[in-house]
Amino acid sequence: MIFHQSLRRELSFTTGGVFLVLVTIMITTLVIRILGFAANGAVNPEDALVLIALATLGYMAVLLTVSLFVAVLIVLVRWYKDSEMIVWFASGLSVANLIRPILQFAAPLIIIIALLALFVWPWANRESTLISQRFQQRSDVSMVAAGQFRESAKAGRVFFIEALDIDKSEVKNIFAAETKNGRLSIAVASTGFIQNVGNGDKSIVLNHGRRYEGMPTQPDFRILEFSEYTTNIYNKEVLDPPPRDREKMISELIGDQNPSVINANRAELLWRIGLPLMALGLVLIAIPLAYVNPRLGSYTAMFYAVLIYLIYSNLLNLTQNFVAQGKVNASVGVWPIHVLAFCIAYLLIRNRINPSLKWWRRQLPAFLTSK
Template sequence: MIFQQALRRELSFTTGGVFLVLVTIMITTLVIRVLGFAANGAVSPEDTLVLIALATLGYMAVLLTVSLFVAVLIVLVRWYKDSEMIVWFASGLSITSLIGPILRFAAPLIVIIALLALFVWPWANRESTLISQRFQQRSDVAMVVAGQFKESAKAERVFFIEDLDVQKNEVKNIFATEMKNGRVSVAVASTGYMQNNADGGKSIVLHQGRRYEGLPAEPNFRILEFDDYTTDIRSKETLQPPPRDREKTVMELLDDPNPATLNPNRAELLWRVGLPLMALGLVLIAIPLAYVNPRLGNYTALFYAVLVYLIYSNLLNLTQNFVSQGKVSVFVGVWLIHLLAILMAIVLIRNRINPSLNWWRRQLPAWISK
């Protein structure tokens, strides 16, 4: 009982600490990435915090999987290094005695990982796509804001209005530039007004202004004065794009009748189901992998742990791609990698039970090895 309480307490603290560190690194990376998208005009600067929060929620299952794996390794490595495992082994416990308490600690987190992968992951991806699409498909009417330069979605139009009277539809000190047919057109006027068109759109009429066409260094550069100049404000219909595989709910993946998306849907479902199974396999592998000679006191186990995780996750992604391309059946891909991980954990555990025997004799049953 004391052994289990100490193990559970250290696993809880270590998992929480590792998770906070990984979340901090993830948020820092996302801030740089999303701000880069905002600077390039791909997303609205006003939506950056929401997009960062959605992306963090989407990757929460992966972060919990890594946190659980690393926490088990760190705790057991420290126990080996500080000779605490020797004390427990001398008390009659073996390495198999670690499996039950660690799995009982990991079971609730594995359930949370499954829920995050099955439900939160597609929802966060879908919401991020909708926010980005709404910004890309925003109408030019949204650009008309007094005192601000506003750029269109495709960066081909820029408006500036110093003053706007909504009740009278009057505007003052208007600046409008547009790229059309490879030529730059700039129109400026001191007064103007907004009007509704017959097709339901809107336009701005500029009074007593001047228009510049072309580039100043070119011979065809023109300066035109006008009494009235009308520039249309195109109202765009916001279209909701069809969901991608990573944005579909579990029921949408299962009920999609389109044969062309059958394999991609199965591959996406394989990845979501495989994530909690990978967490279980990594926890079992971490138990024997954490062995450290207390006399040496090194942390080579962490190096092997990184290698194991990279191989495991890449194999899962590779299987997902093969299933998506129809090269591997989903009924084979859903269990093969995880079965290999569990077999690897069993072999490593048996090797740690009696390391004095040859490695091939450790895999035999006790009555045969005698």
């Protein structure tokens, strides 16, 4: 049918355009935030692109939900503004005839949203956490690099090596500063080498250099010359942190019966299930909400759309927090918000089917309103 083809084509183009705009805004925000973390030393600058990609994947379900809602609204608002809906109504169609083709278009996207929320969201969060934690737990061995000042993970020491021969394990022009027990110790040498210690750690041996201890203005300040000085390079064991609720897969959320985390797991599961349901509710609400008088502006519908989305998403997050705190049972909190949204969508659609009748008569079945 021409009506279905035209609607599907415009929805496809508009959804793609809105999605690209939202992804661009999201990536720009993530670039600023993650580069700020990298500048502060919280993450490795080399991992910035990976972290941006993972964060974008994690929020893909939310972006698709918003894109679908806004696209349906934009297409129908334009049809009302350009009087195309008048043509369709004159052909015997009504607002109710929009529901089926729009749901046929939205169904695959809602399934994708569900898959992203259930599986991609926790995976992306888990990978981001592992990358950040492993960088923060990095060993001092990984910091040894020629021509660069490197600070240890705990900010307790600073290394500088001008030249490094990996094959011969030789280093030249070494600077090592360490703060221990409130005293500053600085060692400098022109040559040295890296040696392995029996327990798997490594150390740098400085040859024929000087060591400065304390502050120059203090009486206990010392300058020592040495023929050989060894400074250890600690090789810490990297431990994967335990997963948070947002990083757990569905099987972990359901199978973990620990009383201390069971409410948080149920709350996270409620949010993931609620996201595709929210997408469906917003699509149904967008159908009657898109009505505008062609003689008036179209900004009213957009204002209500933003307001409805903010209320819906905040109510979902609020319910998640209540379930996590044990104030609301998960079986009770999973359905009221979505049932309310579907009821609102039903009432709005009923109001738009026959606007010539009084609002209370629009809610009645057709055989009662015909009398």
